[in-house]
Amino acid sequence: MKKKLGFMTDHRFIIGVQIVLSIILMISIIFVKVLPMRYLIVIGSFLAVLALLVYLVAKPGPIVSRKVQKRPLAGKIISIVISIFLIIGCIFIQSGKAAYNKVTSExxxxxxxxxxxxxxxxxxxxxxxxxxxxxxxxxxxxxxxxxxxxxxxxxxxxxxxxxxxxxxxxxxxxxxxxxxxxxxxxxxxxxxxxxxxxxxxxxxxxxxxxxNKIKEEKTLDVLKDPFCVYISGIDSRGSVQEVSRSDVNILMTINVPEHKVLLTSIPRDAYVTLADASQKDKLTHSGLTGTQNTVKTVENFLDVDISYYARVNFESLVEVVDALGGVDVYSDKDLSVWNGQPIKEGWNHMNGQMALAFSRERHAYTTGDRHRAQNQQAVLQAIIRKMASPAIITHYTDILKSIEGTFVTDMPMNEMARIANDQLNTNASWSFQSSMVAGNGLMMKGGYYMPDTRLYYLIPDENSVEQNKQYIKKMLKGEEFTVE
CATH class of the missing domain: 3.40.190.10 (Periplasmic binding protein-like II)
Structure with missing residues (x-):
């Protein structure tokens, strides 16, 4: 029995296990497709050199002293410890990949x-x-x-x-x-x-x-072609995938080559033509028949083609911000909106609960919902900036696990990975512009879902709608412009 098991204590077997685990880890990293080639070369070289050094330490030599006898044993122990960490690394990556798959859905x-x-x-x-x-x-x-x-x-x-x-x-x-x-x-x-x-x-x-897949076939290249993503923020009782009203509606127009983003907010109460009913009602009500209907409604309203969507529950905002270690957000006035802890005028480092409270606050502003939309855009920008930094690597699985069940998108995993890979490779800083569809509030009857009940609607200003259409078109064409 000792002879049969003796190979397991041989330094060649122990180092061999370390090498195999190193290869498995590298394959796992490659298949995730997030890290650029230069990162892969550094990691691969490090693992190879590490295996060689441990092999040299663990390799038995002539026994001339007690110290020399202890060296191979120490080398074996080091190799075993490294192998344990390699296993943890593989589990870390695979769990992140599994979480990645859970946030993509059609x-x-x-x-x-x-x-x-x-x-x-x-x-x-x-x-x-x-x-x-x-x-x-x-x-x-x-x-x-x-x-x-x-x-x-x-x-x-x-x-x-x-x-x-x-x-x-x-x-x-x-x-x-x-x-x-x-x-x-x-x-x-x-x-x-x-x-x-x-x-x-x-x-x-x-x-x-x-x-609810909004486009059966997409011919765009996300690293070359500007594209639009519709972001729906919900505060529903159930799953983020359950059809429900949309409380936050943001069209994000992204130009990856130029590292520019335009955020266009549409008020939830905007009186628009619902795509499936061909009758007018609040934009938020379009979500009651599914994401496809809301996306098509927004496409018709702003005369734009939307490539992907993302739905997020308010609770996920807390989890994501905390997983990122907090975000820096600018407030244009002093607020006391969270747990009695004030948000000061100027830059604030916010945790998840503070960012959520800041995103929801509207009573402190004379423009109410309009200013709230600006704050939501500010928090979203802060999250994107933090996620665009190399520090995202250390928060990779924490972020994916934090949004599991509270975030869903139809953007395929490989497309998200390509964008992440490009960002880590270029480490470029992104510029943001924000705009909003304006209008006039009105209490009236006539909405599709509740035609006989007086409700608050926001009647979009035609000039504002047209101006926002032009901003989006210019961003998609790569033209220079400044939001007024």
Whole structure:
């Protein structure tokens, strides 16, 4: 047995394991495609030299003293320790790659709930036999939801109801026994009927995957061609992939060769034509039928082609900023917006909670939502700048893990890796410009989802819309301009 196991203590075997692990680590790093060639050469050379030095220390020599006897043993121990760190490095990279894959997706999720009045006698699905269910026939995946419902209740009547008001009123007025609602619209429902959650209960839910890839084929080269990314910030109850209203809407136009970014904010209440309905409503409501609809709505509104989208939950902002070790953001006035801790006029090093509070604050400003959008752009710029620095390498897996479940994009992993690789290779500084679609607030009726309810809408100023279109076009063409 000793002879069989003796090879495992041989210095050649131990160093061989170290070399194999070094090769596996290098292959893992190469396949991630984030590090430029010069980094790979340095890392590969370091591992090769390290293996050679350890081999020379661990190689037995003539036994002339006790000190010489201890040297090979020390070399073996050093090699084993290095191998352990190489294993940790492989796990580190693979876990980061796994997290990377989890933030890329081509799907939204929509959940339908069968809702009844809380004081009704309906407790289970069978109780709805031969009863009437109200629903909006224009809902995403609604026919599939009805099909699933039919498998639970063999015989029931249906009532087609258009708009939030109609479907909620029908339940309260007992014109229907139950309603089938998209959970993404629950906030809209409670805006209309404040007591809805406590007045009702859910007796059945079903969830669907909804394909949302916004472009089937892309011919652009992200390292050569300027492109647009739509960023949707949500504050939903569920998953970031669940269809819901979009509270933050930013179009990011990126010119990688010139290292320039234009951030164009569109107010959530902007009164725009929804792509799927061909009727006007708040931009934020476009998200109730999925990301594709919001992207198409923004494309039509600003006459632009959007290549990718990214959806982020507010909670991920906290995690990302903390994973980066904080970010530096400029405030144009003194604020007391977070935990009683003031944000001073000037530059502030913010942790995640402070950055989130700064991004949400609007009551301290006379322009309200408009200034809040500027602050959101400032935080986004700070995050991009921090992530564009070489320090990102040490925060690689922390950042990816921090956004898991709270961030999703349809930009493929290899495209993100190419941009990261280019940034690490050039170490270029980026310039930012920010713009915003302006308009006038108005309380009125007539929105697609709630036509009979007076709501606040922002009517876009046509000159502002046209000006922002021109900024985006100039950025895409690589022309010089300054946002006024």
């Amino acid at each position: 799907y939204d999720y929509v959940t339908y709930s069968l809702v009844v009045r809380k004081n009704s006698k309906y407790k289970k699905m069978d109780d709805l036999l031969k009863k009437t269910v109200g629903y909006n026939p224009n809902g995403t995946k609604i026919n599939e939801a009805l099909n699933r419902l039919s498998k639970k209740v063999s015989n029931y009547g249906v009532s087609e109801l258009y708009g939030v008001e109609a479907i909620v009123d029908a339940l309260y007025d007992k014109k229907v026994d139950a309603i089938l609602i998209n959970e993404g619209s629950r906030d809209l429902v409670t805006d209309y009927k404040k007591s809805f959650d406590k007045d009702t209960r859910v007796i059945w839910t079903t969830k669907f995957k909804s394909y």
